[in-house]
Amino acid sequence: MIGGLLKSTSRVALFAAAGLFVGGVGVPSAKAADLGGDCCADLEERVAELEATTARKGNRKMSLTITGQVHRVVLWWDDGHMSDTYYGLDSTNSSSRFSFLGSAKVNPKVSMGFEIMIEIEAGGTSSKVNQFDEDGKVGTQINGAAAASFNASNVDAYMGDARRVAWWIEHADIGRLTVGRFESAGVVTTVDLGGIGVVASSSFALLNGSFLVRGSAGQFYAMTWGQLVDPAANQGRTELVRYTSPTVMGFIFDASIGEAGDYWGAMLRYAGEFSGIRIAGGIGYEHINDRPTGVSFVPVVNTAGVAGPANLGVVEPEVTAWGGALSLMHVPSGLFIQGHYQAADYCCAGSNSGYWGQANPPHANGHADSVQWLIQGGIAKNWFGIGNTALYAEYGKAEDWGAGEGAGSSYAAATTAASNPLATVVGGAFVGQATVPGATAVAGVVSTEVTVWGLGITQNVDAAASTLFLGYRNFSADVLCATANCGSAATGATNNKLPTEDIHVVVGGAVVRF
Secondary structure, three states: OHHHHHHHHHHHHHHHHHHHHHOOOOOOOOOHHHHOOOHHHHHHHHHHHHHHHOOOOOOOOOEEEEEEEEEEEEEEEEOOOOEEEEEEEEOOOOOOEEEEEEEEEOOOOEEEEEEEEEEOOOOOEOOOOEOOEOOOOOOHHHHOOOOOOOOOOOOOOOOOEEEEEEEEEEEOOOEEEEEEEEEOOOOOOOOOOOOOOOOOOOOOOOOOOOOEEEOOOOOEEEEEHHHHOOOOOOOOEEEEEEEEOOOEOOEEEEEEEEOOOOEEEEEEEEEEEEOOEEEEEEEEEEEEOOOOOOOOOOOEEOOOOOEEOHHHHOOOOEEEEEEEEEEEEEOOOOEEEEEEEEEEEEEOOOOOOOOOOOOOOOOOOOEOOEEEEEEEEEEEEOOOOOOOEEEEEEEEEEEOOOOEOOOOEEEOOOOOHHHOOOOEEEOOEEEOOOOOOOOEOEEEEEEEEEEEEEEEEEEEEHHHOEEEEEEEEEEEEEEEEOOHHHHOHHHOOEOOEEOOOOEEEEEEEEEEEO
């Protein structure tokens, strides 16, 4: 729009300059000398300088486009003993964000460009809030443990984080090379032909991941729903080099290597349409040996007996994950079915890569191998003339994401508020996010299974580049322990099975794109 305005400005400048010579009616007289010489050339030069400094035109070589979305929701929840409604949250299913995109032609075959994507997680988000914290305390990431609650009047939220910062070079016949912070090639999850991902994403943790699991007697366990399901259900974003092939007969191949060469992956994707049947899907693999960076760079004697950061002496981590997806849509009727399957394998007690939930919580004897799958189906048609309306239902499971090998994993509660200064006192006990003072510890978890089912509706509004939606998801958990009573009589466990309440989540809102 700015570029168009400037082009119009150029024309106006010419007409104005012409008016200086013909002395148009109602236009104050002026002389060429007032403009410092040739009026027309001077005006055009000034307009060109203005165009060169505008964001829309970039530097006149590299184009610049600004795009993004605002995604805010109202979320209602019921954990079996409490319920509430949170208003205006950012939805982590597809967060609010904006991007700067640029590209330029080097020659007819070669292009170069860049992308900077900033995610805005200001205030509460759907994956960070819980029963006692409607703000998600994202301010702690900037201000530390003493950050104030966002519900105080006019407390500023922080801006966000960089999802993507990368440049690329592409040859039409060879493919694209991307360098910077970007999604790795790897596990392929649901390809959303139905257009329902804004409310029903591939991940189970993005609506209620920080909510505490409740027991049948109302106790709060020292575990969250996010610790029992897949950590993200998609490729990680990291600093990397990524290759993307040209499209060949509907297929695209990607491969990437990142961090210190300890994180690499590859995937093959496909999209096509035959006799009114649209098909999309793919398969991918990731391999990670990357150690988490130590919190201190002060040399210490580690377990290998040499001076250096403490984490260098631990067992080298190894996580492998693979996943495939297939989506089908009958275009004339709008009927669709889509889904994915993924699996993560973990190596070695004492290792920790920080990827795929390996350290959440710490698994002293190693993380149990985990799987997740999801099937969605429904119909998407433009019944009202304003854009597709999609009605859908879904069902899926997440198995052993919260379980450990051997004697199992333990979810310990903090003993004092000092270990969680953001905790709130409720009924004499401290409760809050993550490690929860006063919550009931759970020990020896060797098996977890979370079942998710849901239904909902999305309505595209094409004229406004927006999507309205309303969706429901039900989460239920089966948790088994190797330890009698799961470590404490307070858990109420019977035959080493932890009693848990379902949590119900209803989310409605809109995505407005620009």
